[in-house]
Amino acid sequence: PSPHTPNWESLSTWVYPRNPSIRSYQFAIVRRALFENTLAAVPTGMGKTLIAAVVMANYRRWFPDARVLFMAPTRPLVRQQLGACSRFMGMHSSEACELTGQEPQHRRKALWNQYHAFFCTPQVVENDIRNGLLPAGGIVCLVVDEAHKASGNYAYVQVVRALEGKHVRILALTATPGRDPLAVQAICDHLRISHVEMRSEASVDVQSYQHARTKDRVIVRTQGTLVGELENALVDMMQPGVTRLQRAGILNQANPRYITAYGLVQAMSRSRAWAGRERSGAIGKHMGDYGILHRLAGGMSHLLIHGIRQFQNHMQEWVDSSMAGKGSRTQVQFVLQPTFQRFWTRVQAACADPSVLGHPKMDPLVQILLEHFSTAKDEARSRGDAEEDTRVMIFSHYRSSVQEITQILNSHSPLIRPMAFVGQSTKKGSQARMTQKLQLETIRQFKRGQHNCLVATCVGEEGLDIGDVDLIICFDAQASPTRSIQRMGRTGRKRAGRVVMLLTAGKEENKAMKADTGYQNVQQYVREGRLTLSPGNPRILPDGVRPTCE
Template identity: 25%
Template structure:
């Protein structure tokens, strides 16, 4: 029998009673806290519980809840309205689309403000808002609080202006490196760290079983030939950079090359400009190889066509030289032949098989498919429309002419939850925070090297029922390296967080 939280600020029978949430919420009152909880383990109910405790301490103070996107903001508003004994007029979503004068009035009237950090930062700078009366600042997806992200500015102003400040920072994954976690702690003035994983005794009763299956494929022989053509171009250009003494080894990463390019941009010498152009060629070819290894032939073709268009127009010297390169021409010709013959990446073939199997197993299945690139999203949608029972839809970010604004994103998520669609094909926009309670199956079309993104992807399923995850990996490619990179970063992150938690417990005692 389910037990519910009983509190004068919490609506009856709305919040399941969980010992770990109550323990963390009570400790959160002792000082600014970073809470790391697995996705689906109730960060929003925890935030509502801490808000209830703060309102009990002083009902005349206000609560500020920040989340990075409008869809997340709207979800949190619905959750707080369900959990807390506060009328809809007292909980306000404030966005940049509301006129500044009206926003100023809303800040005065609202007891709980839910907004994006960009809006709050802008209103603090313009003097539309003062945080003096706010007794709690909740920061969702707190791993974003690095460098110049708006969270850092708002947290600093909050600590300066609030009479009795308290910050509750929430994330499923703050990052795989100690320095990154320390950055987040410093930016949000964190004093205490609380962490739970699915292996903790007080959490395991609430974990839904998730089965993970790795789907390994190999590049076809023609695809391997395309890869060799492209790699020969890359190797040739790297040798030239070594010959000119700009690099010492051909084993250099893309990020290192881009850093070198930035340094060379400050030099006015002819050799520096020549090296920068070479680096541009290498980066373009490496991107094409990455698409070939991890995505689909359609994506590679779209990208190589873009290079050809740039080269024909003479937009960049790098593109012009590439389209004149025999190996590039051979790769483009073979790629065109494969597509005309109806060939595709083995991942795409396996994806259709997996989706067909999921709908055969459960006609009410709800799938979410993650991939890095919009061109791959387009191809996946086209392929899955051919699968019986599958109703796919794309969820992508706002950027570009094809982007979806946040209002459209919210509409699509609602329609997915209502069953108008049963397969959500997402870029990174689908990874962060969104509550897709109906999702039964997640497919990672490719692994990502980030521990944060891997944890977030995994957390989209198994929230309300058993879940299944498929991870697609192309053998002997960067897919394998990315998978193990994220795996080791996540393990390292857990060790770091537990050591930080132990330290704050010792300091507290």
């Protein structure tokens, strides 16, 4: 039997808000999520938060003395979801508690006993269960936002593990649950999922609530550009090492252009496994070549996708340490050779020259933006409006790339008014960070139109309410369908939108295709019922109770 004390007067019904208007897919998901541990995979902007709010509200009605928790991965997202769920649940903000790592431990202990609805970062929940501040048995409903993060030892996984054997209903939310079927299966295992509700943009019950969204790909070629010349120089310097590893049976690929850092790691691991103890010395003598190729292959990826300056950032520390005589003898000799020295001098000179565009992608990027904002301005003038009402988001993986894009676009102000939007991390080597306060202020300025172009790292992909965006430009491709879907989901919410992907011909072009295929494979895998779901779905309501929608 469930240890939670029910409010018997409310158990016969469950409530669903009539405002906003009922969407059939949201209602269907709620109806299952109330009684089964559910993974709800719904496209970005299609109302996952309302689903969570309704489930939490009903568990608060049924078990008013128990705790309902909403976990989100970042502090800004915790605060945003607290506000949204409070509106949907008809709950005053004073009835719910926001708990993040900024709240001291002694204060959190009192808050856990004072409130019954909580919006938290998962690390706080994990720590407070472990330290005895939060009794695991007192939690009746747990919502996991951005559930695709529930892998490895992430705090989501640890929290659900701590609730093993407890009577708690789990609702997991995501735009897409994983990059491949194995990742989706892992999330279901980690979160004890017994039922999956998955929707895509093609789902019949979702289509009527979406706006048109076009998707264009601009293929950028590097031949005849500085990036292309540097790529050719890298290939020439890598070729001798590649040939030696191929002759040793470590590599199958003879062309440096097709070698990746990850592929090198896999090749070396296979060779070590095959060699055994007898041939370990033969493999070991090639580690110098392996280390150099691993660094250069990673650098080439940075160069071709993000450009010269990100390539310099990737290589700088390695080059400096080699110049100082640190690292393997092979590595030091490679960096000190005249061929590499001339190459590196050219890289440094290009990066120091503000007139040098870091990547040929910059040209179509600027052109697309100028056309977009000029058209919007003309349309606003024809309507008699003082200013255009349009917003653009640009995504790039690295902060250095975000800063470079922002600087280039600033030269086209006031038509383009860009602002960088990056994370809070202060890890070694990271570029300028943004505090949570500055992040929220940047979003407010973007919504008000002080900035009409937000240039963001992955911090702009998940969850946060950025407002209406008409154009998304992806400066780089992501192999993960999760990230690709989240990026594209930022537009087409309240009106028609457009997504443009800037892809370097070759590897990056193939990476984008892989993400599309991965998303389709996940959809098909779930539709065919091939997931192994958790059989231990706890019953929380008393026996014989079958609530109906009020």
